[in-house]
Amino acid sequence: MTDEKVSDEHLPMRVQLPAFEGPLDLLLHLIQQDEIEITDIPIAKITRQYLETLDLMHELDLEVAGEFLVMAATLMRIKSRMLLPPPITAEEEEEDPREGLVRQLLEYRRFKEASRELERMEGERRLHFDRGAPAQLEDPDASELLPVSLFRLLDALKNVLSRQAPVPVHTITAEPIRLEEAIGLLETHLKERPRALFEEMLDLFVSRLEKITAFLGLLEMLKSGTIQVAQEDLFGPIWVEWRGDAPPENPENGELSEGGEEDQAPQAIHAEEE
Amino acid sequence: MPATPSTQQILEALLFASDAPVGLSTLVEVLDGPDEAAVLSELQAMARALDEGGRGVALAEIAGGWQLLSRKEAAPWIDRMLRSRRKVRLSRAGLETLAIVAYKQPVTKVEIDGIRGVDSSGSLHTLLERGLVVIKGRSKGVGRPLVYATSSDFLSYMGINDLADLPELKELGAVLEERERLEMEPAEGDEPVPAEAVPGGSGEGAP
Amino acid sequence: MPATPSTQQILEALLFASDAPVGLSTLVEVLDGPDEAAVLSELQAMARALDEGGRGVALAEIAGGWQLLSRKEAAPWIDRMLRSRRKVRLSRAGLETLAIVAYKQPVTKVEIDGIRGVDSSGSLHTLLERGLVVIKGRSKGVGRPLVYATSSDFLSYMGINDLADLPELKELGAVLEERERLEMEPAEGDEPVPAEAVPGGSGEGAP
Numbered sequence: 234m235t236d237e238k239v240s241d242e243h244l245p246m247r248v249q250l251p252a253f254e255g256p257l258d259l260l261l262h263l264i265q266q267d268e269i270e271i272t273d274i275p276i277a278k279i280t281r282q283y284l285e286t287l288d289l290m291h292e293l294d295l296e297v298a299g300e301f302l303v304m305a306a307t308l309m310r311i312k313s314r315m316l317l318p319p320p321i322t323a324e325e326e327e328e329d330p331r332e333g334l335v336r337q338l339l340e341y342r343r344f345k346e347a348s349r350e351l352e353r354m355e356g357e358r359r360l361h362f363d364r365g366a367p368a369q370l371e372d373p374d375a376s377e378l379l380p381v382s383l384f385r386l387l388d389a390l391k392n393v394l395s396r397q398a399p400v401p402v403h404t405i406t407a408e409p410i411r412l413e414e415a416i417g418l419l420e421t422h423l424k425e426r427p428r429a430l431f432e433e434m435l436d437l438f439v440s441r442l443e444k445i446t447a448f449l450g451l452l453e454m455l456k457s458g459t460i461q462v463a464q465e466d467l468f469g470p471i472w473v474e475w476r477g478d479a480p481p482e483n484p485e486n487g488e489l490s491e492g493g494e495e496d497q498a499p500q501a502i503h504a505e506e507e
Numbered sequence: 508m509p510a511t512p513s514t515q516q517i518l519e520a521l522l523f524a525s526d527a528p529v530g531l532s533t534l535v536e537v538l539d540g541p542d543e544a545a546v547l548s549e550l551q552a553m554a555r556a557l558d559e560g561g562r563g564v565a566l567a568e569i570a571g572g573w574q575l576l577s578r579k580e581a582a583p584w585i586d587r588m589l590r591s592r593r594k595v596r597l598s599r600a601g602l603e604t605l606a607i608v609a610y611k612q613p614v615t616k617v618e619i620d621g622i623r624g625v626d627s628s629g630s631l632h633t634l635l636e637r638g639l640v641v642i643k644g645r646s647k648g649v650g651r652p653l654v655y656a657t658s659s660d661f662l663s664y665m666g667i668n669d670l671a672d673l674p675e676l677k678e679l680g681a682v683l684e685e686r687e688r689l690e691m692e693p694a695e696g697d698e699p700v701p702a703e704a705v706p707g708g709s710g711e712g713a714p
Numbered sequence: 715m716p717a718t719p720s721t722q723q724i725l726e727a728l729l730f731a732s733d734a735p736v737g738l739s740t741l742v743e744v745l746d747g748p749d750e751a752a753v754l755s756e757l758q759a760m761a762r763a764l765d766e767g768g769r770g771v772a773l774a775e776i777a778g779g780w781q782l783l784s785r786k787e788a789a790p791w792i793d794r795m796l797r798s799r800r801k802v803r804l805s806r807a808g809l810e811t812l813a814i815v816a817y818k819q820p821v822t823k824v825e826i827d828g829i830r831g832v833d834s835s836g837s838l839h840t841l842l843e844r845g846l847v848v849i850k851g852r853s854k855g856v857g858r859p860l861v862y863a864t865s866s867d868f869l870s871y872m873g874i875n876d877l878a879d880l881p882e883l884k885e886l887g888a889v890l891e892e893r894e895r896l897e898m899e900p901a902e903g904d905e906p907v908p909a910e911a912v913p914g915g916s917g918e919g920a921p
Contacts, residue, residue: 252806254806254807254810254830254832255830255831255832256831256832257830257831257832258831258832298832298833300831300832300833304831337831340829341829341830341831344810344813344814344817344829344830345810345813347813347814347816347817347881348806348809348810348812348813349809350813350881351809351812351813351816351872352803352804352806352809354872354873354874354881355803355804355809355871355872356803357786357873358871358872358873359789359800359803360786360789361772361774361783361784361785361786361789361873362520362523362524362783362784362789362792362796363524363733363734363781363783364523364524364730364731364732364733364782365523365524365525365526365527365733366525366526366527366574367731367732367733367734368577368585368589368731368732369589380664380665380666381597381602381605381664381665382842382845382848382849382865383665383666383667383673383674383848383849384679384842384843384848384849385602386602386605386606386609386665386673387606387673387674387676387679387683388683389599389602389603389605389606390603390606390607390609390610390676391676391683392603393603393606393607393622393623394622394676396623396624410653411628411632413632413635413636414635414642414653417635417641417642418642418644418645418653421641421642421643421644437645439650439651511787512770512785512787512788513768515768515770516768516769516770516785516787516788517770517788517791518770519769519770519771520770520771520784520785520788520791520792521770521788521791521792521795523770523771523782523784524784524792524795524796525795525796529795533795537791537794537795538791561720561722561723562723562726563719563722563723563724563725563726563727563728563730564726564727564730575730577727577728577730577731578719578723578727580718580719580723581719581723581724581727581728584724584727584728584744584745585727585728585731587744587746588728588731588732588736588740588741588744589731591740591743591744666851667851668851672851672852674849674860678859678860679849679860681833681835682823682835682838682839682842683839684835684839
């Protein structure tokens with residue numbers, strides 16, 4: 234085993250203890266302070282220093298996170314294994330009990346060093362200021378939504394749930410349906426069944442008010458060309474056909490007539506509604 | 508650029524980084540050297556140089572302060588750039604409503620209102636209009652209320668392939684709860700956690 | 715300034731109007747005239763002119779776009795003017811976590827905690843909150859844990875154009891190689907490794 238300088242055993246009892254990010258950070262600190270080779274840690278000495286530091290942290294009323302204690306146990310386990318006699322057969326190569334810890338320390342050190350590099354870059358970048366008053370458009374009829382991160386979405390949910398509003402009294406008043414909601418429902422329905430009876434469509438809506446809204450919705454859809462309406466004979470059933478987002482002037486479907494009937498059909502429904 | 512920047516350079520940088528017109532007195536105070544008359548003449552010189560140099564920006568005195576502005580001749584292009592990039596943020600209410608629809612779908616408006624504790628008509632309207640939420644049909648419940656669900660646009664908006672990719676609350680539990688308490692002080696550890704919250708040091712398998 | 719501004723003037727005005735990097739393709743589209751190569755050479759010329767003209771701002775290529783930034787020499791004065799209106803720097807814990815995400819992305823929280831030996835919920839929260847890190851989706855591994863990655867805001871925050879611009883941690887590779895070699899060799903008791911076999915303790919400038 235390596236030379237453990239017994240003479241140099243006093244921990245630097247500085248009043249100011251550096252803040253350690255975790256047990257690995259503390260171990261690295263001790264190793265660096267003693268200028269020990271990371272791959273050959275004098276485990277007994279380091280364990281003692283580690284435990285002394287934990288004591289000091291207690292004395293300074295610093296919170297000692299659970300991970301620090303887990304590491305203390307690990308160190309003591311390694312220490313006791315190091316005391317065991319080496320395997321008798323030379324063939325049987327036993328792993329150095331410190332192996333796992335060394336690997337972990339090296340890995341952690343990699344990223345700790347990388348983080349210093351990032352810190353330097355951060356500091357450098359902070360010397361450069363962005364434009365303080367970027368130009369802005371005034372009209373708010375914006376075209377696109379800024380993307381939202383999954384984190385924000387989840388955070389919003391968490392906030393909402395933690396607010397936990399009182400359970401509302403369930404009064405069953407008919408929910409007034411909005412025009413776009415009516416259109417949305419009609420669209421969903423028509424996407425599944427591209428050709429449907431007008432009455433059937435209105436049956437999707439419960440109250441009289443909803444039916445009127447739905448009717449207005451159909452008018453809107455007619456206007457935008459997403460549906461077409463046709464009546465096969467004067468007092469026959471009125472059909473609604475889904476045309477998707479195709480432009481209205483595209484009379485490919487011979488079976489559905491265009492023109493005046495588009496105006497006529499709603500009238501018929503209107504009469505029925507009254 | 509020399510190690511010590513000239514007053515002119517500092518002035519330009521100050522006006523560039525400021526989010527509002529900067530008063531002459533502020534400039535004098537920050538520069539902490541030349542007096543008011545000197546700073547004023549630097550500003551005037553800069554304004555002239557920008558005008559004569561055929562530059563894309565101009566220095567103007569507005570609202571009692573000095574501000575660098577893009578030249579008005581370039582306005583049509585700026586407008587086009589902003590328009591092409593222009594994006595609006597989903598409001599807080601919108602985001603909450605979207606979260607509820609995403610995680611509780613299919614869901615009725617009454618349920619959303621119940622969870623949020625306020626009427627969500629406006630947000631729901633926006634989300635429908637934006638195509639992030641769709642009407643899925645009607646619930647079988649009393650009054651046959653409409654039920655809402657997220658659309659396929661929602662998936663691409665969030666950058667995921669599948670609703671199953673949405674993170675769950677409990678999954679992100681600690682990360683959501685735990686705000687770094689330091690913020691102010693750059694050297695401090697994470698908040699301590701119960702030992703069992705951390706795998707014994709090495710990154711062994713997921714739950 | 716003539717009635718019809720020059721490309722250079724428009725470009726300057728556009729970049730001036732923006733507080734974030736503007737992509738070359740956006741500039742080409744907005745200018746609607748010169749092709750990509752021409753716009754690029756205008757940008758390079760502008761960057762040179764700003765450098766040589768003793769100006770307070772500089773043109774930087776950052777996060778995949780172009781942005782005007784104040785010169786670093788003017789930072790002390792701007793700091794004084796803006797005072798506390800700045801975001802705080804990241805904590806050490808935050809930087810460690812960020813480094814792990816940056817170099818190992820996509821990475822799970824279990825992996826991050828494993829490397830740091832400590833729970834990273836708090837730092838991860840801050841990084842997500844500040845938009846430097848995003849939830850990238852799920853790993854294919856057991857339990858399909860969430861994976862994290864850096865965002866484009868991270869690039870801009872660090873002032874780099876691309877993840878490839880992150881300093882290469884040669885030394886890290888060296889450490890691992892060294893470890894592997896050591897593992898190959900018969901473990902000769904606890905014989906100390908010669909100091910030069912292992913790269914020095916601190917991360918001073920790798921070649």
